[in-house]
Every structure is written in C-alpha cells, then in structure tokens.
Amino acid sequence: MKFKAFLTEHGVSLLERRFLPALDKMGKICHLFLTRDHAIFLHNLLNGDGVQCIAQFRKEALFDDYRISSQNEDRIAFAIDVSLLLRAVRSSVSICTEFGNGPSANRLQIKLVKKLPPNCTQPMPFLTFETKGYKSAVIQDVPISKPLSRAQVLELQTALDIAQDLPQTLVQVPDLNQLQNFVERMKHVGDLLNVSISKYGDLHVQISTTLITLGAEFRKLLVIGEQAEAPSEDRNLSAQSRSERAISRGDAQSVQVSVKHFSRSLQCHLAKPDCAFYGIAPQGACLTVIFQFFIPGTRQTDKSISLHCRLPVLDPG
Amino acid sequence: MSSSALEAEAPDLVCQLDNVQGMVDALSAVRWKRHQDAVVELSEHGVVLIVEDTGCLQAKVYLQRELFIRYEYNAEGRPRFGVSLGLFVDCLNTFSLPGRSSMIEIQYPGPDMQLLVKSVDSLDACIYAEIRTRIPDTISWDYNFEPAGSTPLTFTVKSAALKEAIDDLEWPGSSIQILLQPVPPCVTFKGEGHGDLQIDFMYYVNTDLLIAFHCDRQVSYRYKYKFLHATTSNLPSSVIKDNRGSKLTIGRGGMLKVQHLVSVAKLATSHPQIDSARHQQPSRIAYIEFFVKPEVDEDTVHNS
Structure with missing residues (x-):
C-alpha cells in the first residue's frame, strides 16, 4: 500500500482556505478515500446518523505526480482528524512563504508512512507532510487510523455510490x-x-x-x-x-x-x-x-x- | 374555522416597523433571565410590554405609535395578552438581518388569538411567525410611582457608567445601598457583603458622568443586588454607543425608578444627513422603565 503525491499551489489554497475549514465544521473526523483518479473527503458515510458530507476532487485539482498503489484496485481509505490536517497544511504554507525560493523550490509532498512513535512498540500509520524550505526541511506527521480493510472500503464505495443519487x-x-x-x-x-x-x-x-x-x-x-x-x-x-x-x-x-x-x-x-x-x-x-x-x-x-x-x-x- | 362575521372584523392592531433591531434591543433590555412571561398592552398610543419578578421588580417597555411607520388600532379598551418574552425576542431577531433594514408587520390577534409577524419588504422571500399568546395573569403589582416629596429625588447618569458601577458591585453582592446627599451633591452606591465597595458619583467633580442631580435632603435605601443588576444587565450596545444617560428617581417609600432610552431609528443608509436629523427625533426612542422595591430593613436610615 503506497501513496505519494505533491500538492499543487492551487490544491494547497483550495484545501487551506476553503475546503478544510468547511469540512472541519462538519465534524472532527472524516474518511479520506484515495483512488486512482480521485481524492474524496467523507463525513458520516459509514457510521452515525449525522450529516453526510462528500467532497470529491479529481487528482489534478489538488496534486501533481500522484502515485497510488494497493492490492485493492489501488484504493486506500483511512480516518483522519480534519483539524490536524488543516493545521499541518497551514503550517506548511507558512513555511513555504517564509523560506520559499520561487514556486518550484517549495513543493509540498504528502505520503503515507508507518513510523514507530516514541514510547510505542507498534508502528503507527501517518500522513506525512514534507516541506522543503531554503535550508531546511520540515516534516509533519498527521496521525491517521489503520487503513480500512477491503470489506470496509467496499462498504465505503457502496455508500458513496448510493449518495450520488440526485433529487428529481x-x-x-x-x-x-x-x-x-x-x-x-x-x-x-x-x-x-x-x-x-x-x-x-x-x-x-x-x-x-x-x-x-x-x-x-x-x-x-x-x-x-x-x-x-x-x-x-x-x-x-x-x-x-x-x-x-x-x-x-x-x-x-x-x-x-x-x-x-x-x-x-x-x-x-x-x-x-x-x-x-x-x-x-x-x-x-x-x-x-x-x-x-x-x-x-x-x-x-x-x-x-x-x-x-x-x-x-x-x-x- | 372562524365565521365570516369574525373574519370581517378588523384585528385590534396592525402595525409596521422599519427597524426590527431597535425593537429587539428595546425588548432585550428587560430580559434578565431565561424564562419570563410578559404582558403586552395595546392602546391607541402604542404598545407597552410589562415583565415582573417576585413582586419586587417590574419593567416596562414603551413602544409609542410614533415608532411605527403604520399603526392601525381598532380595539375598544386596552387589549392585553401574555407572551413568552424570550420567544418573542428570539422570534423578532430572526427578522433582523445584519446590514439590512428589514420591515415587518405585526398583527394581533390572528384567527387563533396568535400574535402574527411577517416581513413585508420582499415579494419573493417572506419570513413569517405565529406566536401563541396566553390570557395574561393579572399583574399583582401594578405600581403607581409617586414622588417622595415636593421636590423629586432624582439624578441622571451616563448609562455606560451606571452599568459599569452596578457590574462592579457584583463582588460584594447581596444588598446595595443607594445614598443621595445634597451637600456636597453626591450619589453613593455601597455594597456590603463578601467585602465592602463604595462608588461615589460626585456631581461637581464629574458633570460628564453625573449629568443632572436634584436632591434637597439626604436619603438612603437598600436594594437587592439581583434586582438592581437586572436594570442594566441587558442594556443594548446602542445605548452605550449613543452615549445616552439613564435617569434614576427615588419615590415614596424608597421605590426606585430607572429609565433608559433606546434608539429605534432606522439604520443609517445612503443619506447620512437625513438620518442624523432623524436620529435626533425624540419620537424614534423607546422608553424603558424599571421599578425596584427597596429592601425592608429596620436599621436603614430613611430620612435624616
């Protein structure tokens, strides 16, 4: 299971200024569902009786150099805390603008990693943000849930398909x-x-x-x-x-x-x-x-x- | 269903107002706790809303007919009805949209004795409300405020300063003594409870704060802090912004009357000079009055 991509400048501004603040209001935790072509933020699709919220982006809207692979038709889904994600994107932006050296110099890479956090015996999954500044690189690890199982991904996909029904x-x-x-x-x-x-x-x-x-x-x-x-x-x-x-x-x-x-x-x-x-x-x-x-x-x-x-x-x- | 004869009858009151926020401000000023039953009295002169608390505190909001751009009164006598103040204010508040002056029409009674409110300024978007009214309780304490003597005992203080002083007195709490003395002319608020706090308004020292002062003999009464606090706790921000004064009068038996003025003028639009002229119109003011009974206290010196 691998995921690595670079957020474009437009993608960063879409997420930081518009979508993540909105999604943050919809609920603390959401699912991030990544497929070959799309990145989808989902609230309350699998559980709960709250407001279902679906924000779907074609990969080109947010990323370039988008690479994903998994044994489940290159689909990966996990739960993530929206406010932590927003904080990570915000601070990456401030690092870029502070130390940036032209648009190509400060690309923001995100990838899925497993790391051993301090005081833990089990490695934990993270979504890692890597910002390269002028002389330094800043790495932020946003904790995520264990990736969803094949059955759960299928359930998520089914719920997503049902949610596409349009009112007359x-x-x-x-x-x-x-x-x-x-x-x-x-x-x-x-x-x-x-x-x-x-x-x-x-x-x-x-x-x-x-x-x-x-x-x-x-x-x-x-x-x-x-x-x-x-x-x-x-x-x-x-x-x-x-x-x-x-x-x-x-x-x-x-x-x-x-x-x-x-x-x-x-x-x-x-x-x-x-x-x-x-x-x-x-x-x-x-x-x-x-x-x-x-x-x-x-x-x-x-x-x-x-x-x-x-x-x-x-x-x- | 009402019969056609009933339908033909005009309602007691149909009135229109172009500044909902002003009305919300005025009514909020007498909202000192969550659940309050109010009595509304209609007359050819305007609308009066009355609330009270345990027979010790009564507040009245006078919305004179001049505040309304249309006021059609068709009743005999003075119809009264009871309504939940909180619900009425929250409901009116939904009609007030920020940055827009919204025009509403109020009607009483509706087919089922409701109070009807609707927005009338837009054809394709309409907000409406029907508020259930009650048969009003007889007001246990409809007070006739009488002056304490031949000369009134009264002072006018900046509303902001009054609110600040009363807020500060929360710390000693319990009961607050108000003392007026002619020489040197001075008003003192004194709290003794968890500690002592005394606030003096000296007439000659600060005429900006204490605007007017009439007192020919020393008087002093005690009032429960929570009732005194209610008189300024929800003072609308427009009162502070307009730098208005509040008038306090002590009547017979120590009854305290507190009067505030709340602007119900239309929001400033593209014609500032017209609006500023209108702003000065006394008719665009809602009058708020509180009556606070003094504490019955043996050792209070009433007159000396």
Missing part, C-alpha cells in the same frame, strides 16, 4: 449567507425544521412548536430537474397553505430535519461555492444540498470539484 427537483438558494443568518437565529426557537421544496421553485423552511410557528419562504427560485408552472390561484395564499396545496397536488415534497444539521450544512459556504441547490431525495430519503463551483472567471461548472451534503430525515414528510 433542485432549487437554487439565492443567498447562502442570508439563509445561514436566518437559520442561526431560528435555532433559538426550536429543534426540528420542516423543509418543503416544490417544482415551482419554492423553498419553504419552518419550525413549529406548541408555542410558535416560524418560517421563511423563498419563491421563484431557479429549478433544475422536474419543474412545473405555479398555479395562479395560489399566488395570494399564505406560505403555509401554498406549500400544503403543492404537496397535496404532488408538486412538492416535505421532510423534517434537525435545525442543527441544516445549519451545519450551511457551513459549507466556507468552501466558497458559487451556488447551492437544495433538493429532496426520492421517497423523502434525505435532504440533499449540492454546492457548485465554477471554473474561475467563467460561469462553467468546474467538474473536477464537487461538494454535497445529505441530511438525515427525522420524519419522512
């Missing part, structure tokens, strides 16, 4: 910051959030307790996938009756999720996506949020990067 209707959130501000404040009022999404391009979020009903409706959003014309007789109704009617017509779906999960998924805005879409998976299996990234300076989707979250549904509509 996706609506684009107009202003992620605004939604996040709103949900942060909503958290004080209740724990359960009803989310309904219609083919007309309506996103309706609502907390309802015995003492209060608090909600927000965003209308006329961009729809991807199945869409329908909003019936004109619904125009002057309240947000609640509008979404009830859309659901009864079969033009909308509604699920209940945890407000905490919803607000956590919005933390992904730290990865600076160019837009975000919400959708409900078939049969209300989960609430999916898909973040889209553009090739810098264009409105074209950057297919080498993908990020999406799946929020567990507490009550299937």
